[in-house]
Amino acid sequence: MRQRWFFLPTAAMVKSCVPSSVGATYPRELKNEKMLNELSIKNFAIIDEIHVSFGNGLNIISGETGAGKSIIIGAVSLLLGDRATTEIIRTQADTATVEAIFDISANKSLRDKITAMGFPDEEELIIRRIISHTGKNKAFINGQMATLANLASISELLINICGQHEHQVILNAENHINILDEFCGCLPARAVYAEIYNQYQQIKTRIGKLRDLQNSREEKIDLFKIQLKEIQDINPQPAEDTSLADEKKVLINFQKLSGWADHAFDLLYGEKDSTIVKLKEVQSQIKEIKKIDANFKLADTDIEDSLISLQEAALVLRDYGKNLFFDSERLAFINERLELLSRLKRKHGGSLETVLRRKQEIEEDLNKVSSVEEELEKLSREEEKIKDDLRQNALKLSQIRKEAAKKLQEAVDKEIHALNMPHSSFHVNFNKCAADKNVESFEQTGGDEIEFYLAANKGEESKPLNSIASGGELSRIILALKNVLSRTGSVASIVFDEVDNG
Known part of the structure; x- marks a missing residue:
């Protein structure tokens, strides 16, 4: 079985091709800006030595099962700060080396972070990992010794690896609200809400204990x-x-x-x-x-x-x-x-x-x-006040989500139409909104219950993603969502591992 994985620099405005499940390709617009330029791997697992140069837009590496595609992804993971064992070193070799060159000239936030960590500020970022049988493994950022913590700190701004596990993540409706919040950039507002929510839960706990004490007061x-x-x-x-x-x-x-x-x-x-x-x-x-x-x-x-x-x-x-x-x-x-x-x-x-x-x-x-009634009365007043604050913040958060949901639907529809699903329609469904619920039923994420739906064909009723039978359709939804979400963040490149599976 032939399988493929993809490198997609997220910045883009060149004509690039996106594969469909039947092998056809469709042109799409991507920003003209490479992020991951080159990747070199030596003495890693079954790989003797390879050197790959990446072009603008979408890059596809295709091969039979067992050809070593996942080994390459494992090598890339080392550059992101993953731990390594000597078992990955090719037989009869003393060391394994992985090196990558990134174009970060336009990524100011990443360059600022690298400078703040004490590494040279360059338009190109060179990361190298050396794994040795002696156990003296080394990591370098722009030629300067670095720690795995340094690599992990900048990895989130460099590469996002999207593998088969993403199917399970996206099928779980509990994750959909997090995806929407990441898209609309409302995580700060959600953090404010979460702090109020925690205060509300603490007051509820204290009230519950006092009422238990009140119920057994005479005995106590x-x-x-x-x-x-x-x-x-x-x-x-x-x-x-x-x-x-x-x-x-x-x-x-x-x-x-x-x-x-x-x-x-x-x-x-x-x-x-x-x-x-x-x-x-x-x-x-x-x-x-x-x-x-x-x-x-x-x-x-x-x-x-x-x-x-x-x-x-x-x-x-x-x-x-x-x-x-x-x-x-x-x-x-x-x-x-x-x-x-x-x-x-x-x-x-x-x-x-x-x-x-x-x-x-x-x-x-x-x-x-003796003073339980007085304390209960005081806490009840605090509870009413914080419930009002909680509702107001939940409603504010819900409104931001509703506005963002329309934009996410439009953006994902545009992506999946280019992925040979021209009649499909993506929906962000609000099963319940904060305005329809009591504060007591609010969760850590707010009062909204959100789930992604898809109408795969024209005239069909939209259904939850976990009801979609086709793995190919689901893979393309993941591809579309990842590409849309990448525009809201600063990650440099996305690696899609077998997203055409099914």
Whole structure:
């Protein structure tokens, strides 16, 4: 089976030929301005080396299935920033190279973008990709090293590849509104509408939650009050459980602590040969040494300071031991209090910190429940205002679309008539308009429900595109739409892959 794919520079005013499904060609007017001038491929898959020069208007590459046409498109995709593997390198070759030359002399937006990215501003744009077995792949823009992100950034202004998947895209009626909006250039207005739509949805969500809260208000109020009363009755304080646990530990170890304190005091001060007594003897011996040896380095004050510190420590130990006593009532209170705190912690997150945080949350929730009517009234006023703004923007968007729909119908009709469908008629059908719908049923794209219809022959009733039986007719519709849409954008070239399929 012989198949074809097409390069169509979108700018054009030369006499060019467009193929029909039966092989006839029809002249049409295209701007006299090439975009993709040359394409070179070397050591790519089954391709040894090819060099293609493109002329003005429509260029057709035809060949049998398996001849390598799709491989060429794969090579072109590399220039658009697609990732590559070493599997594409021709057997026994070290590298694969793809290079293209574009005439961008009249494409100011593309030249400005390239300059802003730091690449030389030239009337010709040269892009080269080198894929190596070593993994050190390279990309160049006008001879300067570039990244795949650089290529991807400018690709949308260079080439649009239209393959077989476009059939599925165009058959899906949900995509038709996007196609129309792209044609009429109303995407900025749609973005404004979408922002208002999102705000409206957020308000609706908040109102829904408040109404749910209102419906279960009494039940929630009772639950919140019970939870809050329990916490307030126990009245926990920050870190209270830790403080009580420390105090409990002292009480249950009263005898040990008292014995240790008394014994330590005796060792320091209380016994006949205590540490302090012995230290005073040391102090006396040092004084005798210094009477004979004036060069002795140890100062009296060193021993005196130590003596004072030990005396103070002994007094602290004495007072500590005297103040220790066992209070059974206090221990019972601490045990009861710790049990209450533990119960709260088990219910509200495992720590006193979470208990106190939950108390604050409950108080806030009670305030919210109590003021739900006031909040609902406020949000309802906001909802009415934003619904009015949403409707006005939807109607504005709908009017732009209706005006653009007529122009799109005329432009596509002109294209398909030149594609050997002289009696066909393309229609943009508004199944529903914003003016006919409630705001509640609006979508992210507005209030319109749009679908493309086609009357393939004279006198026939127009039908949705997905009802068209002929693949050839559908392929030509895609070709026509792509060419019409290209005039509204700045893409340099369009590649049609097997658009005559069917």
